[in-house]
Amino acid sequence: MATSTIWANYQADKAYDEMINSQGNARSLCSTLAQYLQTLNTDALKGRRSAAEAAILEMGITFTVYSEKGNIDRAWPFDIIPRLIEFQEWKKIEAGLTQRLKALNCFINDVYNEQLIIKDGLLPADLIESSSNFRRECIGMRPKFGSWANICGSDLVRAGDGEMYVLEDNLRVPSGVSYMMENRAITKRVFPELLQNLNVMPVDAYPAQLFEMLTSLAPNPDNHPQIAVLTPGIYNSAYFEHAFLAQRMGATLVEGNDLVVKEDDCVYMRTIKGLEKVDVIYRRIDDLFLDPEVFHKDSVLGVKGLMRAWKAGNVALANAPGAGVADDKVIYAYVPQMIKYYLNEEPILPNVPTYLCSDPEQLAYVLAHLPELVVKPANESGGYGMLVGPHASKKDIQQFHKLIQDNPRNYIAQPTLALSTCPTLCDDHLEARHIDLRPFILQGEHSFVTAGGLTRVALRAGSLIVNSSQGGGSKDTWIIHTEQ
Amino acid sequence: MLSRSAERLYWLARYLERTENTARLIKVTMNLIYDLPYGTEVGWHNLLTICGVETAFNDCGKSPNEQNITHFLVADQNNSNSLLSSLAFARENIRTSRELMPDEAWEQVNEMYLYAINNLDNLSNRRGRVVFLQEILRGCQRFTGFIAGAMSRNDSHRFICVGRNIERADMTTRIMDFGTVLLAENRSLIAREYEGILWLNVLKSLNASLMFRKQGRQGMQGKDVLSFLLGNPDFPSSVNYCLQEIAYCIAGLPNSTALLEPLNALDQALLAFKMDETTPLQLHEILDGLQTDFNTLHSHIAQTWFFNNLTE
Numbered sequence: 001m002a003t004s005t006i007w008a009n010y011q012a013d014k015a016y017d018e019m020i021n022s023q024g025n026a027r028s029l030c031s032t033l034a035q036y037l038q039t040l041n042t043d044a045l046k047g048r049r050s051a052a053e054a055a056i057l058e059m060g061i062t063f064t065v066y067s068e069k070g071n072i073d074r075a076w077p078f079d080i081i082p083r084l085i086e087f088q089e090w091k092k093i094e095a096g097l098t099q100r101l102k103a104l105n106c107f108i109n110d111v112y113n114e115q116l117i118i119k120d121g122l123l124p125a126d127l128i129e130s131s132s133n134f135r136r137e138c139i140g141m142r143p144k145f146g147s148w149a150n151i152c153g154s155d156l157v158r159a160g161d162g163e164m165y166v167l168e169d170n171l172r173v174p175s176g177v178s179y180m181m182e183n184r185a186i187t188k189r190v191f192p193e194l195l196q197n198l199n200v201m202p203v204d205a206y207p208a209q210l211f212e213m214l215t216s217l218a219p220n221p222d223n224h225p226q227i228a229v230l231t232p233g234i235y236n237s238a239y240f241e242h243a244f245l246a247q248r249m250g251a252t253l254v255e256g257n258d259l260v261v262k263e264d265d266c267v268y269m270r271t272i273k274g275l276e277k278v279d280v281i282y283r284r285i286d287d288l289f290l291d292p293e294v295f296h297k298d299s300v301l302g303v304k305g306l307m308r309a310w311k312a313g314n315v316a317l318a319n320a321p322g323a324g325v326a327d328d329k330v331i332y333a334y335v336p337q338m339i340k341y342y343l344n345e346e347p348i349l350p351n352v353p354t355y356l357c358s359d360p361e362q363l364a365y366v367l368a369h370l371p372e373l374v375v376k377p378a379n380e381s382g383g384y385g386m387l388v389g390p391h392a393s394k395k396d397i398q399q400f401h402k403l404i405q406d407n408p409r410n411y412i413a414q415p416t417l418a419l420s421t422c423p424t425l426c427d428d429h430l431e432a433r434h435i436d437l438r439p440f441i442l443q444g445e446h447s448f449v450t451a452g453g454l455t456r457v458a459l460r461a462g463s464l465i466v467n468s469s470q471g472g473g474s475k476d477t478w479i480i481h482t483e484q
Numbered sequence: 485m486l487s488r489s490a491e492r493l494y495w496l497a498r499y500l501e502r503t504e505n506t507a508r509l510i511k512v513t514m515n516l517i518y519d520l521p522y523g524t525e526v527g528w529h530n531l532l533t534i535c536g537v538e539t540a541f542n543d544c545g546k547s548p549n550e551q552n553i554t555h556f557l558v559a560d561q562n563n564s565n566s567l568l569s570s571l572a573f574a575r576e577n578i579r580t581s582r583e584l585m586p587d588e589a590w591e592q593v594n595e596m597y598l599y600a601i602n603n604l605d606n607l608s609n610r611r612g613r614v615v616f617l618q619e620i621l622r623g624c625q626r627f628t629g630f631i632a633g634a635m636s637r638n639d640s641h642r643f644i645c646v647g648r649n650i651e652r653a654d655m656t657t658r659i660m661d662f663g664t665v666l667l668a669e670n671r672s673l674i675a676r677e678y679e680g681i682l683w684l685n686v687l688k689s690l691n692a693s694l695m696f697r698k699q700g701r702q703g704m705q706g707k708d709v710l711s712f713l714l715g716n717p718d719f720p721s722s723v724n725y726c727l728q729e730i731a732y733c734i735a736g737l738p739n740s741t742a743l744l745e746p747l748n749a750l751d752q753a754l755l756a757f758k759m760d761e762t763t764p765l766q767l768h769e770i771l772d773g774l775q776t777d778f779n780t781l782h783s784h785i786a787q788t789w790f791f792n793n794l795t796e
Contacts, residue, residue: 058595059591244582247582253582254486258486258488272487272739273739
């Protein structure tokens, strides 16, 4: 394998490598790609990378980073070497993700209504009451199709045993799907010959599927409902995505002050014709900023009366307020049981083993093993507030020891997984870097899973943090049909 | 369409038109200056007047030479009317209106902006400046061409068209106002001697030289040039044509009846105007009045479509 200089010193032995097996040979799925990369010398590879960078700038693919100097628009970090997954394996993952979101929606619907799962003793009641994403205001609501989390981004990791595990489910306002599509657009410019020779599943179906799903949620779906994407505005880190999705769906991109709720409890937007009724809102604003009448009084991002309109059934909100109750890393630990409880099925995708610090026995174990565990706060996203034991200083470990003891309900711990690696272009050669995968799952009247998802890569050697806000990058993800 | 979006598209078009106008004006002036002898009353300072930034330039205390004036007009980010500022505003407006336009429209503006900020160093010499301005002009033309071929004539397009034509008409009156200097009774002998070249360049700064010649088979008389720029019904930069375009687009928008009357009155006033019977001073006042009318028109547009029912 290591004949070409770009592969010199490639080390695939630290974790499961997606392209190179433990003998140092390309996996059969990746043989075409690996052979092709062999034909490229250092300059050719760098040339492709420059082409990708130029395309990203021209297309204006950016994300916004918060910093002390204000918000900065950064070019989307993209690694040109794709990550490959075999179609048969993907079919199984797709089924697993669909199953998971169905169970999660059953759970949310149950929590805000009968609470059978608590009455049947599977889940302690205080877990719900103490969840910072449980919204009392939503009790008794039944969104259409019992579907609260309509758009879900689940993070998958492949561990050392080669198995895919679900690491977490993002049920609030998951982002990344626009970058999944733009990554493919860039790859089409950079490696057109490769895409032609391999049978790679397209990823462009998403906006049409999202549009159909949102339409199905409308109070009156047959009457060409008015669909709006509600964004916090241009300073939000995912503004690019909000604009992208609105554009690809032909929906209206609105900010809070474009909308108004009138005495009839309907939502209207301010147009050049006057007020026009809005039927479905894909909101990209957190629950607590949605409606100053109900949540944060000083929120200028939201719309006064929006909850009233939603409760009256005059507007559909996706995701439904309160859906985040299942986006809690403690609740996560119960998902395999939920699948059995609500669907009477065996879970197709495994969870990562999880220690709940709220349980005294498990807490004792966690506190005794901090240097080998990953500790996560139950309700953060974006990779903030985490402890990666093996990479942490003594001081960090002491600090988490105290944090966990002070508020055990707010923490979970997991074994440090050797996330799988994938060849990544570092300077002028390839090195193994850890990756994860975020597919996007839709559930309205029907379910849909993206073909692959957004592969995120930790660009620093050895790092396990893949979040773009913390130095992570991304790769195009190819689901490949191998049968002819 | 959202009121906020209408406002952004309107300003997108105004800023892009301003970018293109500034680029062309500087390019034409460079060519003109090479032809003129020293001591003419025409020079770089006229550009400051045309662009309405004379005071702003004087405030920055730099000597009014070619280098400083072109830098101020093209690259100075503190000058909110500079080419770079206009381009940056245009980009910001289209970035927040992406859901209304095809991707390539955004990419055109974004590429042009990236080109501008990456090539500011080239502006320090004349040769680099020519290339820079040419590239900006092409970028603006690509955008206009793309929009013409790819956008439905919907409300979004109407606001773009209205914004572009208000800005364009405003620039035409500014350049005509510069022309009143050339008509002044007390103009210098050199100005009289070079009259043909000066009027030709007035036309060129509005891309009008060929169309002027074609329509009248006439020589380069100042009053004819000004009549053409004011009242020609077919030339896209004439004030008359711009007003017709604005009226046509506005008529297609909702709740527009209140605006059609004043637009019509403006048009009638233009048609009644006789260049032969007007002194340069009177012309100057008329042009000033037109610029005020454009500002009023802008306020009407904003009231009708941008700020409606914001206070509920």
